[in-house]
Amino acid sequence: MKRRQLIGTGLAGAGLLASASANAQSGPTYNWKMATGWAGGPLMDIGAKAFAERMNQLSGGRFKIQTFPGGGLGNALKVPETVKNGLAECGHTWIGYDWGKDVTTALFGGYAGSFDAERMLHWLYEGGGVELQREFREGADGVISFPLFMRTAEVFVHSRKPVKTLEDLKGLKLRTAGAWLEMSKELGAAPVTTAGGDIFPMLERGAIDAVEWGTPWENVSSGFYKVARYLSYPGVHQPCAPFELVLNKGVWDKMPEADRKLVEVVAKLVTFESWARIGAEDAKAFEFYKKNGVTLIELDDEVQFATRKIGLDWADRTAKEGKSKWFAKVHESQKAFDAAWRDADDWRKVKVKRT
Template sequence: MAATVAGFMTVPFAANAADTYRFKMATGWAGGPLMDIGAKAFAERIDQLSDGRIKVQVFPGGALGNALKVSETVKNGVAELGHTWMGYDWGKDPSVVLFGGYAGSFDSERMLHWLYEAGGAEMQRQYRDEVFGVVSIPLFIRTAEVFLHSRKPVRTLEDIKGLKLRTAGAWLDMAKDLGAAPVTTAGGDVFPMLERGVIDATEWGTLWEDISPGFHKVAKYLIIPGVHQPTAPFELVINKDVWAKLSDKDKKLMETAARLTTLDSWLRIGEEDAKALDFYRKAGNEIIELDPEVQYKTRDIADKWADEVAKSNKWFEKVLVDQRAFEKRWANANQYRNVKVRPTAVQ
C-alpha cells in the first residue's frame, strides 16, 4: 500500500534548521533523454540548489505504478513526485493536451513564452489542482517530434490509410480522421511491437531522443516533420499533501530547479537534433518529408477537433482561447525577429 507522506520526510536535525526530505519520483520512462536530462537532471539540480536537503530517488516507468498513470500514482501517495507527459491523462479530460502539446499547438519557443511569461504555467497549476488533485509544474520540453519511424514509406494521405501506428493523447482520435489505425502503449513496449510488425510505425520523441530506443534499427523510414506534435512540454507532478508541507523557500527551489531543467532540455535537444539526421542517413534510413497536403490537413483536423471539444468543456475553452490570443499576438513575430539570409545548399 502507499506509504504515508510523513514516512518519506526526515525529522529536522535542530529546532531552527531547515527541513530535509527524501522523495520518490515515479516516471513514465525506461531511460533515454526523458530520464537523463529530465527526471534525473531535476533530481540533481534540486539536490544542488537545496545543499543536499532535498533528495529525489528516480524510478523507471512501471516500478511504482502504471507508466501511463503517473499523476494517479502521485495523487495516491505511492510516490511524492512524478515526471510525465500530461497528455496521457486525456481520457479523463482532453484539456491536458493543450498543456502537453497536440497537432494544433504552436512551436516550443512560443510554448515556453506562453508558459513562463504569459501565464500558462499558472493556468496549468490551477487546472491540475482543480481537475486532478495534484500540483503541476512544467518540467522538460521537446522541439517538434519525428512524425513516424515506419516499416513502410509514408508521404501522402493515401499512405496513411490503414497504417497501424502507436501514439498517445489526442492524436489517437485525429489520426483516425487521416485514415490511420492508431493504438497506444507504454514506451517500453513500442520497440518489440515495431520489431515484430504488430504495428507499422510509431511516434515517440524528437530526432535525437529516438536514437536511444533504436526504432531506426527495425523501421527503415523516418518521416518528418512531427505535425502531430509541434511541441511537447512535460511536467513535474507533486502530491498536494507533500507540497503543503514545504516552506515557501523550498517551493521556490522546486520551481526554479524545474524551470532550469526545462530550459536546459530545450537547448540540449535543439543542438542534438541538428546532428541526428546525419546519424540516421549513415544508419541506412530513408528520410521522407510529408507532403504539404498532409501537413495542412493535420492542422485543419486539429483546429476542428479543438473547436468541438471547447463547446462542451469549460477548462478546454478557457485554455484554448488564451493560447489562440497568444498565437495572434505573436503572428507577425517572424517579421521583426528573423533576418533573411541567402539560402545555401545543405550537404
C-alpha cells in the same frame, strides 16, 4: 529572441535561481521517490534525473530524489494517480496521457494545432500558461503541477514502410498517444497506444507499422531506426511537447515557502536546459540516421496542412462542446497569444538564401 533579450532573461533567471537556492540551503531534509513514465533515454536523463540532481545540488543536499523507471511504482501512463495516492512524492510524466480523462490536458501537452516549442515556452512562462496548468491540475486531479522538460517538434513517424502522402497513412497501424489517437483516424490511420517500453518489440515483430514518440535525437536511444528504416518529418502532429512535474499535494502543503519556490525554479531551469539540449542534438541526429541507412522523408505539404487543420478544428469544436469547463478557458488564452505572435516570423527571422 534577440541576443540582448536572451542575456536579460538569463540574468534574471540566474538571479531568481540564486535567491531561491540561497534561501533553501537550510531547512528540512527530503527523501522522495519520483515515479516516471520512462524506461530510460533523454526523458529520464535530462528530465527526471536532471531535476533530481539539480534539486540536490541547489538545496545543499537537503533534497534526495530517487527516480524510478516506468512501471516501477505504478502504471507508467498513470503517474499523477501514483503520486496522488502517496506511492511517490513526485512524478515525471506527459500531461497529454490524461486527455481521455480531461481533454484540457492536450492543450498543455501539445497537439496538432499547438505552437512550436519557442512560442509554447513564451506562453507558459510569460502568457499565464504555468498558472493555468497549476490551477487546472490541482482542481481536477488534486496534484501540484509544473512544466518539466520541453521537446522540439517530434518525428512524424518511424515506419516499416514509406510515409509521405495522405494515401500512405490509410490503414497505417500507428502507435501514438494523447489527442492524436483521435485525430489520426481522420487521416485514415489505425492508431493504438502503449507505454514507451513496449514500443520497440511491437515495431520489431510488425504488430505496428509505425511509431511517433520523440524528437530525432531522443529516438536514437530508443533504437526504432534499427527495425523501422523510414523516418518522416516534420512532426506536425506534435510541434512541441511540454512534460510535467507532479507533486503530492499533502507533501507540497507541508513544505516551507522557500522550498516550494526552489522546486518551481528548478523545474523551470531544467525545462529550458532540456529544450536547448534537444535542439542542439536534433541537428546532429539527421546525419546519424543517414549514416545508418535510414531513408529520410519530408511529408507532402498536403499532409502537413491537413494535420494542422484537423488539430485546430478539433480544438475549436471541443471548446464549443463544453466537455471540460477548463478547455475553452485555456484554448482562448492560447488563441489570444497566438494572434499576438501571428506575424512574429516577419520581424524576428531574417530570410537566408541557401547556396
